[in-house]
Amino acid sequence: MKHLELRERVVEACKFIEEKGLNWGFSGNISVRLPENGLYLMTPSGLRKSGLRQEDLVVVDELGNVIEGERPPTSEYLMHLTVYKARPDVGAVVHAHPLYVSVLAALRRRLEPLLDEIIVYLGGEVEVAEYALPGSEELARNVVKALGDRCAVILANHGALTCGSDLDEALDALVYLERAAMVSVLCSLMGRPNLLPPEALEIERQLYLLRRGLS
Numbered sequence: 375m376k377h378l379e380l381r382e383r384v385v386e387a388c389k390f391i392e393e394k395g396l397n398w399g400f401s402g403n404i405s406v407r408l409p410e411n412g413l414y415l416m417t418p419s420g421l422r423k424s425g426l427r428q429e430d431l432v433v434v435d436e437l438g439n440v441i442e443g444e445r446p447p448t449s450e451y452l453m454h455l456t457v458y459k460a461r462p463d464v465g466a467v468v469h470a471h472p473l474y475v476s477v478l479a480a481l482r483r484r485l486e487p488l489l490d491e492i493i494v495y496l497g498g499e500v501e502v503a504e505y506a507l508p509g510s511e512e513l514a515r516n517v518v519k520a521l522g523d524r525c526a527v528i529l530a531n532h533g534a535l536t537c538g539s540d541l542d543e544a545l546d547a548l549v550y551l552e553r554a555a556m557v558s559v560l561c562s563l564m565g566r567p568n569l570l571p572p573e574a575l576e577i578e579r580q581l582y583l584l585r586r587g588l589s
């Protein structure tokens with residue numbers, strides 16, 4: 375995908391997460407790996423996602439130095455860059471504060487295998503990264519540790535991070551995660567849910583690894 379098209383896709387993605395109620399206002403951030411030059415296209419710090427324009431985006435190197443753009447990158451840039459470093463299979467990262475994931479985040483409760491799609495699309499039970507201050511190196515480390523080889527992680531008392539081989543996959547993962555979190559919260563009001571049988575977990579996990587080229 376050409377650089378300008380990619381910028382447009384990131385701007386559209388910012389609008390998409392707002393319109394779907396997956397993010398609000400100044401929170402959240404999106405990045406994409408630029409494989410042709412080893413750099414990263416990122417949303418800037420301090421602007422509302424809904425009104426973002428292509429020219430507001432910034433390009434940074436693997437240390438977060440701004441190579442292109444007028445603004446500083448998102449204050450969470452370390453979290454994005456640390457995920458890319460740990461996961462060569464990842465081409466895009468989305469961080470947002472969806473409502474139901476935020477409920478699990480406040481409870482520091484992992485997302486259990488309640489639905490097939492949690493395993494097939496997210497890679498397994500979604501863990502909670504230990505709390506650390508937003509933007510800190512410690513949070514970046516905690517996120518990578520709890521993410522493992524999956525495509526989603528819950529950030530304690532904060533929100534969600536999802537990733538994928540491209541931006542569409544990372545956005546899909548965010549939608550699946552929030553829907554599953556909603557099911558989890560609703561289940562907790564009605565009793566204890568039945569979890570997937572272990573044999574289904576095993577087969578679906580293999581499907582996930584195969585699809586992502588990780589097996």
Ligand SMILES: [Zn+2]
Binds near residue numbers: 470508532
């Ligand atoms: Zn955040």
